[in-house]
Each structure stands twice: as structure tokens, then as C-alpha cells.
Amino acid sequence: MHLLILALFGVLRLPTATAYIGNTSTTKDSFVNWRTFTGHGVNLGGWLEQESTISRQWWTTTFQNATDEWSLCSQIGSAQCGAILEPRFKTYIKTDTIDLLASHNVSILRIPTSYAMWISLPGSKLYSGNQKTYLRHIAEYATTTHGMHVILDLHSLPGGTNGLDIGEAVGHWGWWHNSTAMEWSLRAVDAVLEFIDQASLPGSYTLSPINEPVDNRDFSTFGSPAALSEAGARWLVKYIKAVLRRVQGVDGRIPVMFQGSFKEPEYWTKFFTGDENIVLDLHHYYYPLANATAANLPRFICEDAKSSAGDGTFPTFVGEWSIEAGGANELALRGRNLRAGIAAFGRFTRGSSFWNVKFQSEEVTPGEGVKEDYWSYEEFIRQGLLEGEIRDYRSLI
Ligand SMILES: *[C@@H]1O[C@H](CO)[C@@H](O)[C@H](O)[C@H]1NC(C)=O
Ligand SMILES: *[C@@H]1O[C@H](CO)[C@@H](O)[C@H](O)[C@H]1NC(C)=O
Numbered sequence: 001m002h003l004l005i006l007a008l009f010g011v012l013r014l015p016t017a018t019a020y021i022g023n024t025s026t027t028k029d030s031f032v033n034w035r036t037f038t039g040h041g042v043n044l045g046g047w048l049e050q051e052s053t054i055s056r057q058w059w060t061t062t063f064q065n066a067t068d069e070w071s072l073c074s075q076i077g078s079a080q081c082g083a084i085l086e087p088r089f090k091t092y093i094k095t096d097t098i099d100l101l102a103s104h105n106v107s108i109l110r111i112p113t114s115y116a117m118w119i120s121l122p123g124s125k126l127y128s129g130n131q132k133t134y135l136r137h138i139a140e141y142a143t144t145t146h147g148m149h150v151i152l153d154l155h156s157l158p159g160g161t162n163g164l165d166i167g168e169a170v171g172h173w174g175w176w177h178n179s180t181a182m183e184w185s186l187r188a189v190d191a192v193l194e195f196i197d198q199a200s201l202p203g204s205y206t207l208s209p210i211n212e213p214v215d216n217r218d219f220s221t222f223g224s225p226a227a228l229s230e231a232g233a234r235w236l237v238k239y240i241k242a243v244l245r246r247v248q249g250v251d252g253r254i255p256v257m258f259q260g261s262f263k264e265p266e267y268w269t270k271f272f273t274g275d276e277n278i279v280l281d282l283h284h285y286y287y288p289l290a291n292a293t294a295a296n297l298p299r300f301i302c303e304d305a306k307s308s309a310g311d312g313t314f315p316t317f318v319g320e321w322s323i324e325a326g327g328a329n330e331l332a333l334r335g336r337n338l339r340a341g342i343a344a345f346g347r348f349t350r351g352s353s354f355w356n357v358k359f360q361s362e363e364v365t366p367g368e369g370v371k372e373d374y375w376s377y378e379e380f381i382r383q384g385l386l387e388g389e390i391r392d393y394r395s396l397i
């Protein structure tokens, strides 16, 4: 392990002292080129899309037995759903959250959103309210005050993209091979593009039009290339090409971050010319792997970082990852493992965004601690685990 890690970090070049390592746009006309742009960041998950795992206490008191937002809003109705969700949109992420992240060199925010904030799909139970107002406020602040880059992620799509709460609702797979769902998805894309186009700094945004598309209903394949079938991959490519045409119609300089399920980046090369303004998004989690422990996590991370580099056709980015291992978690190794991830993904890909900015869960993990000890970036900052992260990591391994 040591040799691999040392070889990896030996070739890293340290950035000179700047407030953040991103190369973010500062004028209305400067867009990022993901082939040169780099930075690291966090996800603002659980803000503009809801998941039962992210804020356990809030969920059990407000959502009670509901498995997802869809089932809650079906039970209590849209007005009641709004009474629960509007305060969440207003208070969960605030400008001081962004200040805290900026003070610790976070330069990229990946913001998962529910499609219901962009379109009103007939029959959908997902809540449409004032999400855009809150997103505008935070995104303007992050981009103009701190020079951050924002990845706007359509985390769910009409019909459901993966059978999970995050794809629309548990048990929903209706996005696949349904041209009506595709058409409504593209309307959501148009709405996101309009939002970007109307921002003070449109070049500070990347569009991510889909998240973890999975059509294999055998969940044991989730997280592996087998999670998406060949027919599913062709449907997905059809969507991504339609998205690229929509982007061309607004401003072709807006990059499209393509979350290609759990396929290796090389898999996608054959579907494209290589000229598209695409950055591939890979997701890496270690909690499902029984043989990953806090002690050996850097080895798993390094292997994933290398395999995420791709064949050079498109730049790549690690849009989600965390440091909970499947076995023997150790609180004392969190700082080292975080630094290993930020550094390794920064070396082999264009950077990463940790899942998640906040996490509240007392659920025990194998080994020491509870879930929130391993999933909350804000807590890592408060506990000093990220102090001097870029400068000091060589001495930590
Ligand atoms: C920042 O981006 C600009 C425009 O793409 C590029 O010319 C420049 O080399 C980049 N700088 C760094 C430090 O990556
Ligand atoms: C939740 O509880 C309510 C009332 O007790 C019940 O009507 C509903 O079916 C339950 N929903 C689920 C998803 O279990």
C-alpha cells in the first residue's frame, strides 16, 4: 500500500497559495473547460431533493413512515408537503454554510435537485414550490462571492431512473424506454439551462442531466457496470445527445456532466465523437465492500482513482464518494482517508465532490462510530480533519 501511495503522491504538484484551487470564471464570458479546470467540493444533498438517510431525526419526525418524498406527499397532499419542505429549502443551506466551505478550500458545489423544481409533471407527487428562489440565492452567493463552480444535477427524472427514492420514488423505473418521460426530462433540462443563462456568471455552472441511471432490478448489481444493460445504455445515450442539442441551442460552452451509471469511463467512448463538451462523472462508495476497512481504504481509493481517469476522450470527475468502509471503521483514520481521496481523485481525474455537506444519523457503522462520523463534511471541518489538507497530505501517508 505504501509504495503505491508514495508513487501516487510523488508526482503531485502542490498549488501555490491561493484561496481555492478551482479555476473558476470571474467574468460573464468565461466558461470552464473541464480538460483544464480542477477543484474539489461537496454535494449539497438533501436540500432540494429528499432522501431518508441524510437527516434521520428530521425525517422520522416529519416524514414518519414514508419511504420517500413521493409517498409522503401522496399521503398528506401537496400543501402539507410544502409546509414541511419550504422551511427545509430556506434553512438547510445558508450563506454561512457556503462561507464555512470556502474557508476550507471547497471550490465546487454539486447540487442535486428534484425534477419537480423545474417542471410540473402531470400526476407527479413530488413537490413543486419555491426551490428556485433559494437555489438562486445560494448559487449567486457561491459563484460571485467565493468564485465557486456549481454543478446543477437533475437527481431524479420523470418516471424514475433507478427504482430508488433518489430516482423519483422507490419502485419507479418508468423513465426507461418511455418517450414521454424523455420529453419531460428535456423540458427540465431546458429549465435548468434557462436558470444558468440568467445567472450573473453563466460560466460558473455545469449541467448534470441525470444521476445513477440503473435499469437492472437486481440491486446486488448496483454500483457495478452490470447495473445498466446495453439497451439501457443506448436509451441513456439518446437522452444525453438530445441534452447536448438543447445545450447547443442556449450556449454550447455550458459543460454537460454525464453520470454514466457505474460503467468504466472507456465504455462510453464508442457512442460519441470526442468533440462533445462532456465531463464524465464517476461515483465511488466503500461501505458496501466488506473487505474495505479504514486501514486499507487508501488502496481502494487509489485503484478507483486510476480506473476513473478514462482513455482521454473525455475529462472525468468523481461526483460522489464517502469514507465509510464496509468493515472496521476507525475514527482516527478519517482525516488521512479524506485527504487520500481528495488528493487521489484530484491527481487522476479533474477532482471530486464528497457526499455529503451534512449528515445526521446515529446508525452504527461496522467498527467505531456512527454514520454521521463518516459522511458529514461540515463536521469534518469543525473537527479540524481538513486543516491544511492539500499542503500536509504527503506527511500523513
Ligand atoms: C484556467 O482556465 C483558462 C481558460 O480555460 C486557462 O487558459 C488557464 O490555463 C487555466 N489555469 C489553470 C491554472 O488551470
Ligand atoms: C403510513 O402510515 C399511514 C397511517 O398510519 C398509513 O395509512 C400508510 O399506509 C403508511 N404508509 C406506508 C408507506 O407504510
Ligand SMILES: *[C@@H]1O[C@H](CO)[C@@H](O)[C@H](O)[C@H]1NC(C)=O
Residues within 6 Å of the ligand: 123, 158, 159, 174, 178, 179, 180, 181, 184
Ligand atoms: C411514460 O411516462 C409518462 C411520464 O412519466 C407517464 O405518465 C406514462 O404513464 C408512461 N407510460 C408508460 C407506458 O409507462
Ligand SMILES: *[C@@H]1O[C@H](CO)[C@@H](O)[C@H](O)[C@H]1NC(C)=O
Residues within 6 Å of the ligand: 289, 290, 291, 292
Ligand atoms: C474486495 O472484494 C471484492 C468483491 O467483493 C473484490 O472484487 C476485490 O478484489 C476485493 N479487493 C481487495 C483489495 O481485496
Ligand SMILES: *[C@@H]1O[C@H](CO)[C@@H](O)[C@H](O)[C@H]1NC(C)=O
Residues within 6 Å of the ligand: 015, 016, 017, 018, 019, 020, 103, 104, 105, 386, 387, 388, 389, 390, 391
Ligand atoms: C487551503 O489551501 C491553501 C493553499 O494550498 C493552504 O495553504 C491552506 O492550508 C488550505 N486551507 C485549508 C483550511 O485547507
